[in-house]
Amino acid sequence: MAEQCIFCKIRDGQVKSNILHRDDTCFVIRDIAPKAPVHLLVIPNEHFTVLTSLTPGHAKMLGGMFIAAQQMAVREGVDKAGYRLVINQGDHAGQQVPHLHLHVLGGRQLTAMG
Numbered sequence: 001m002a003e004q005c006i007f008c009k010i011r012d013g014q015v016k017s018n019i020l021h022r023d024d025t026c027f028v029i030r031d032i033a034p035k036a037p038v039h040l041l042v043i044p045n046e047h048f049t050v051l052t053s054l055t056p057g058h059a060k061m062l063g064g065m066f067i068a069a070q071q072m073a074v075r076e077g078v079d080k081a082g083y084r085l086v087i088n089q090g091d092h093a094g095q096q097v098p099h100l101h102l103h104v105l106g107g108r109q110l111t112a113m114g
Contacts, residue, residue, distance in 0.1 A: 001013055003035075003099050003100055004099070005047055005098065005099050006097055006099075007043045007047075007097055007099040007101065008047050008099065009070055010027075010029065010043075011027060011043070011045060017029050017107055018030065019042065019043070020072065021068055021071065021072060021075075021076075023064065023067070023068065023079075024045070024064070025044060025045060025060060025061050025063075025064025025065065026041070026042055026043055026044045026061070026064050026065050026068050027042075027043055028040050028041065028042050028068055028104075029041050029043070031103070035103075035105060036105040036106060036107050036108055036110065037106070037107030038073075038076045038078050038083070038104065038105065038106040038107040039103065039104070039105050040069075040072050040076070040103070040104040041101045041102070041103060041104075042065045042068050042069045042072070042102040042104060043099065043101045043102075043105075043111050044061045044062075044064075044065060044099075044100055044101075045061075048061070048090065048099065048100045049099060049100060050090075050100075051087070051089050051100070051114060055067065059079055065102050066102070067084070069085055069102055069104050073104060073106065074105055076104075076106065078104075078106030078107055082105070082106065083104055083105060083106030084103075084104075084105040084106065084110050085103065085104060085105075086102070086103040086105065087100070087101070087102055087103070087108075088103070
């Protein structure tokens with residue numbers, strides 16, 4: 001599945017995208033269908049699909065994703081007013097790409113979820 005994953009193709013340069021941040025754990029791109037003025041995707045370099053497969057060995061990956069999200073919130077200027085971090089996991093949550101990713105949403109007053 002990883003060879004067909006759009007995020008893996010972006011990571012590998014097979015699909016062009018404006019990568020805003022890249023480090024040894026993850027990369028960041030803008031969502032192509034933004035739900036807020038700032039809508040970024042923080043994507044681990046490792047193809048990883050379901051949170052139920054997490055092990056202690058994934059701590060660096062997850063920590064790196066949250067550090068990148070915080071840095072990007074500062075860079076995008078939403079850190080002071082506030083922003084939302086979301087992980088959609090599975091069909092019922094609205095996950096569209098089967099590769100773990102963290103949404104960074106901000107730039108306006110966000111409504112309650114549900």
